[in-house]
Amino acid sequence: MTKRDLLGLIGKSAGATAMYMAMTELGQAQASPFKGPIKLDGDPKGTSVLILGAGVAGMTAALELSRAGYKVQVLEFNNRIGGRSMTIKGGDTFTELGGATQTCQFAPGNYINPGPWRIPWHHHGLMHYCRELGVQLETFQQMNYNAYIHNTKAFGGKPQRYGAVQSDYYGHVAELLAKATRQDALGDAITREDGEILLESLRSWGALDKNMRYVKGNESSDRRGWVKGPGGGLTAEPIPSDPMDMHTVLQSGMWRAIGGNISLDHQQAIFQPVGGMENVAKGFARAAGHLVRLNSKVTAIKQDASGVTADYIDTKTGQKLTAKADWCVCAIPLTILSQIPMNVSPELDAAIRAVPYSPSVKVGLEFKRRFWEEDEQIFGGITSTDLPNAQISYPSYGYHSKGPGVLLGAYTGGAYSYELTTLPPAERIQKVLEWGSQIHPQYKDEFMNGVVVSWHRMPFIQGCFGMWNAQNRADHYKNLCQIDGRIVLAGEHASYVGGWQEGGITSALDAIGRLHQRVVAG
Amino acid sequence: MTKRDLLGLIGKSAGATAMYMAMTELGQAQASPFKGPIKLDGDPKGTSVLILGAGVAGMTAALELSRAGYKVQVLEFNNRIGGRSMTIKGGDTFTELGGATQTCQFAPGNYINPGPWRIPWHHHGLMHYCRELGVQLETFQQMNYNAYIHNTKAFGGKPQRYGAVQSDYYGHVAELLAKATRQDALGDAITREDGEILLESLRSWGALDKNMRYVKGNESSDRRGWVKGPGGGLTAEPIPSDPMDMHTVLQSGMWRAIGGNISLDHQQAIFQPVGGMENVAKGFARAAGHLVRLNSKVTAIKQDASGVTADYIDTKTGQKLTAKADWCVCAIPLTILSQIPMNVSPELDAAIRAVPYSPSVKVGLEFKRRFWEEDEQIFGGITSTDLPNAQISYPSYGYHSKGPGVLLGAYTGGAYSYELTTLPPAERIQKVLEWGSQIHPQYKDEFMNGVVVSWHRMPFIQGCFGMWNAQNRADHYKNLCQIDGRIVLAGEHASYVGGWQEGGITSALDAIGRLHQRVVAG
Incomplete structure (x- = not known):
């Protein structure tokens, strides 16, 4: 099968992948607005909530709603708590x-x-x-x-050490900018006084020598590594290594590895x-595992003025069962949810189907x-x-x-x-x-x-994570997150932190906060 | 007491401090030439070695010499093994x-x-x-x-997050160099083709926007952090933060913190x-602690054609004792050694006194x-x-x-x-x-x-580590490390990796390697 055939098979989702990649480059998949433990003040007056899915989103909702006084039941397809958060x-x-x-x-x-x-x-x-x-x-x-950077098309396929590549890229960037600064080529982009400080900073950061050059010597080897490092006794003197020239660094494409390591999600x-990672799930299980029914495959979700019901099958016994509650927090991945009959608004239904994984x-x-x-x-x-x-x-x-x-x-x-x-x-x-x-x-x-x-x-998810892009975000995101009758969705797919547990947790907290407001106001 | 008075007190060693600082900037205090376990082949024929000091240098010598078949005794001043390697x-x-x-x-x-x-x-x-x-x-x-960078003279003394400072410095460096590149201001320093790749790399590394500017937006916030990070549900959309301008970054001096974090000794x-850290000493103690006599203060070291003797006092009992061996590996810090009578060559004697701590x-x-x-x-x-x-x-x-x-x-x-x-x-x-x-x-x-x-x-060291500079290194380093009659020195002070345990270990291995050659040849 060729890559072209595969792209045919993949259809829409390959386009979305590309879009998601573009999106993460635009920084859409970062940090968290979490500001401390959620406070659900006010009496839920015996209100019951059915939670579907015992991943981190479902378990966050279960833990906090039960603490706030709700009657909570969680249905989970797998034989364990945690969903994708597993080991x-x-x-x-x-x-x-x-x-x-x-x-x-x-x-x-x-x-x-x-x-x-x-x-x-x-x-x-x-x-x-x-x-x-x-x-x-x-x-x-x-x-x-x-660790290495490896590129089949550079250095004859021989992997290079990350530190040497980064050092050489930084060193040459510093040298080039120093040259431009000293030749007054930056125009009014920088004052003469700041230019002097800039030069000092470039020498320090870029490991330049006293002539503002990034060349073989103690300065550059103190970043990229030595041929023979300094040691003790009479065999102690170090031997500096040869930096790559900038042409080699640029042509290798290995500089691409640097940006990913300094982005917010990957910073120390x-x-x-x-x-x-299963210990996160085990932590939730210790706190709220008693609320979870495992091996429970949801087959239909219905809502009306009086509440929500979920039909499910016990996958061990084959028994058909139904759970009922006043409200439902549905943390089932969209890949699966789109296969389950559910009476929701056309807007939510469209949103559920709009997000490829x-x-x-x-x-x-x-x-x-x-x-x-x-x-x-x-x-x-x-x-x-x-x-x-x-x-x-x-x-x-x-x-x-x-x-x-x-x-x-x-x-x-x-x-x-x-x-x-x-x-x-x-x-x-x-x-x-x-x-x-x-x-x-x-x-x-x-x-x-x-x-x-x-x-x-993987049967319980059939995908890795929801892929948003600017277009489906604009068209469907709010509809996906709105409370629809008595149902509200939660999970990383209902967040701006796609593919991270933080997305699941913050979406669950946002969803139950809004649900609780409805309940105490109602 | 003013700083001026203090500088008077400190005298020579303050000058040396400044020189050491210059030296570490020159990368003299890095890596190691260690290439695997030492091999001391050949029969030492019952030769005895007295080792003075049970820090990591002395313990390395003790462990390897005893394995090679030498009779080893170690005298240690403290009531524990490890020297400065302690907790x-x-x-x-x-x-x-x-x-x-x-x-x-x-x-x-x-x-x-x-x-x-x-x-x-x-x-x-x-x-x-x-x-x-x-x-x-x-x-x-x-x-x-x-973590923070704090400068009493910048931002009214308010600490700044390291990541924001580094991101802003990188972003502006990238923007300035991109500008120079696009204006053909780099001359023949770079070809046009490499210039195109350079621009692409600067955008990726520096988090520049599509106009090659480092400005408020998703790109820069994905590095420096957001005002409000992305989250889940209906409160999910992130709010970008405002980068500092380059003038502020440069004037703050906070860019100085970056170089130290990417130098070889501080790299991940x-x-x-x-x-x-005491577990390093405990490891050595498990392997070779039985060779060590604690609470033993060396008061004199003498050598002649027949061997080496060390007079010492048991600091618990006050008893005066003498140890004798064919050879001596002396791993006593120079601060202390310079106070102990010892008959060595004028060259070694001068070297011992030439290294301030x-x-x-x-x-x-x-x-x-x-x-x-x-x-x-x-x-x-x-x-x-x-x-x-x-x-x-x-x-x-x-x-x-x-x-x-x-x-x-x-x-x-x-x-x-x-x-x-x-x-x-x-x-x-x-x-x-x-x-x-x-x-x-x-x-x-x-x-x-x-x-x-x-x-x-601290009584057992009276300093922190030996400070070499270009001048005393040229005049005294080899003399310090040469075998002098039947005595050879070891420790971080006898290395190019001053102030690190690696200097002590590699100096000990180098010293016992040379000692062993003498013994098997003799």
Whole structure:
């Protein structure tokens, strides 16, 4: 199957992917307006709320509504709480659409977070619940100067260290701007006095020498690394390394990797739960798990003047059941919700169908040893590549562990995800091994086993996250979020923080705040 | 006492401080040439080595020489192994020169590393021993975009977030260079084709808008942060923030903070031992602690054709003793060694006296709660200030802990260290509280207790680290490191990685490698 055929298959959603990419470049998928714990003052007078879906949005709504005095019941399709916020460890089994079943073979202590995997410091809602629910955090190593940038079309496919590329780009930018400044080429863009400070700053930031040049020497090696670093005794003197020239840096395209590392969602400090992202779900489960009925597949949602009912099937027993409440917070992903009969307004119905979902594939690979640490001194962080696997992320936990190690071997989206998923799981992993071994030749000898999560094949979601763009946002976003009769939607798809747990949490808080106002006013 | 008086007191070493600062700017204090475990092949035939000082240099020598078959004895002044590589926790007591005793009051789990506190990924020697000795590592949060830069002379003394300053500096640098590029002002410094790529890269890296301007909007807010971040539901739309103009950024001087965060010694990945730096010493103690005699103050070192003797006093009993061996690896700091009679060549004697030591003061402060996390969303990282405390570093462990928290309230050097240390410890802490409360007003209500380590007052070292400059390096470094008869020196002072444990380790390995060659050849 060619990429052209695939694009045909993908249809509308590929366009949306491109639009989403453009959108994230425009910074639409950032921070949070969370300002502290929600206050739902006023008596709900015995009002009941049915919550559909026990991901972080549903669980946030369940926890806060039950605290405010509502009667809450949550229906969850899966056999666990958390939705996409999950962790795969040795012994875990899952079956995707089409029937392929995988059982994870990882050694004890190893894991992969196939869904959300990072918590930026400014995701205040999620950070709040981590603190409140006792979810222990550790630093996620996002930027590692000793990880690689890999481009099949540059340096003969030989990966380069991130730090060397960034240093050389910064150094040459500084040198060029210094030259323009000294030649008074900036015109009235800067005063002469500021120009003097600018030059001083460029020398400091860009590691320029006393002639304002970015050249081989102690200054540049103190950023990009040495050929032989300084040491002790009589073998101590360091040997500087040769910077790349600006033509090489620009032509390599590797400067593209820098922007992503300094964007708000990837800036230090950024965290992961100790032991896996599932600990967020476990925290919610400790606080509100008693409100959740698992293995409950919703088949129809009806509302009228007296309340909301949801028909559902117990997936273990096949029993058909119905839940009823005064209101409904529906946190079912739009991919699934669009397949469930539900009497809502034409506007909400149109909105539900207007948001395509990103496909995404994540692959966890277990190797006999942490060769990336032992051989290449890469402790955590991310290697980026133009190969379809896109990223290799090294574990930010258990540094120096001597047993088998697990890394994220691919985090890919768009057309590649569909292409990869036409193959059986074992062959997807084989592809990812072929790509990765171009960066780490050790893959071939050290590989033990792997697990692949293709989000558009996961039965409970059938996609990775909702993809908004300027057009469907303008046409449908408000309609998606408005309370429709007795139903209100929540989830990352009902937010400006798409694909992040923070979107689910802040959308749930916004939805229940409005619901509560209706209830206490009514 | 005025600063002028102090400079008079400090004399020669203040000049050396300035020179060291210039030297570190020149990148003399970086990485490591460590290339893997040392191999000492060949039979030492029962040769004995006396090692003086059980810091990381002495312990490295002890461990490897004993493995190679040498008879090893280590004499250590302190009642513990590790030297400057230590951790202060609740209940720890220490007495400085002059007699002032402090007992640390920190709550269980809190600590401060008053000496080395960071392990860069490229300190390969130390990383090797951490792995081998089972010293568990976690990420040290060096750069935190949400920590502050504080300058009493800018923004009316109001601290600014690091990320906003860096984003604005980068954005304006990108805009200025883009302007020069588009006006063909760079001349032959860049080809037209590269110029096109440069513009594309500047837009991506600098977060410029479609007109190549760094202005208020989604692009810049995605770097510097939003007024109101994006969220969920109907309160979701983000509000962009206003960047500072370039004049403000340049005049503030805050751009100075950027270079230090991207220098090789401070680049991610960078680590700390879980539970405190003392775990490095504990690792060495597990492996070679049986070779160490504690509480042993060396009073004289003599060598002749038959071997080396060290006179020492047991500081617990007052007993005078003598140790004897074929060779001596002397890892006593130069500050102390220069006070001990020792018959060495005039060249080594001169070298020992040629290296002044940096004074440094570190202050640990315990507060009732982690207000920096709760109120200001600062999780680890470092705030820099032009006040004498210089740095405030927030703990990179136990995020979200609800009990008392400890931060590093000052890490200051040079003249300030002497000035501060003219005061009794409690008053030093009071000064640090006054400075810090200009950045964190919570200091006043939340302070519980503190501990101050003034390295030039610590009896076992009387300084912080050896300060080399181009002149004394040229005149004395080789003489300091040469084997002198039967004595060879080791320690960070005998390295190009001054003030870092890596200097001590690599100098010890270099020294014992040369010693071993003599022994097997002899």
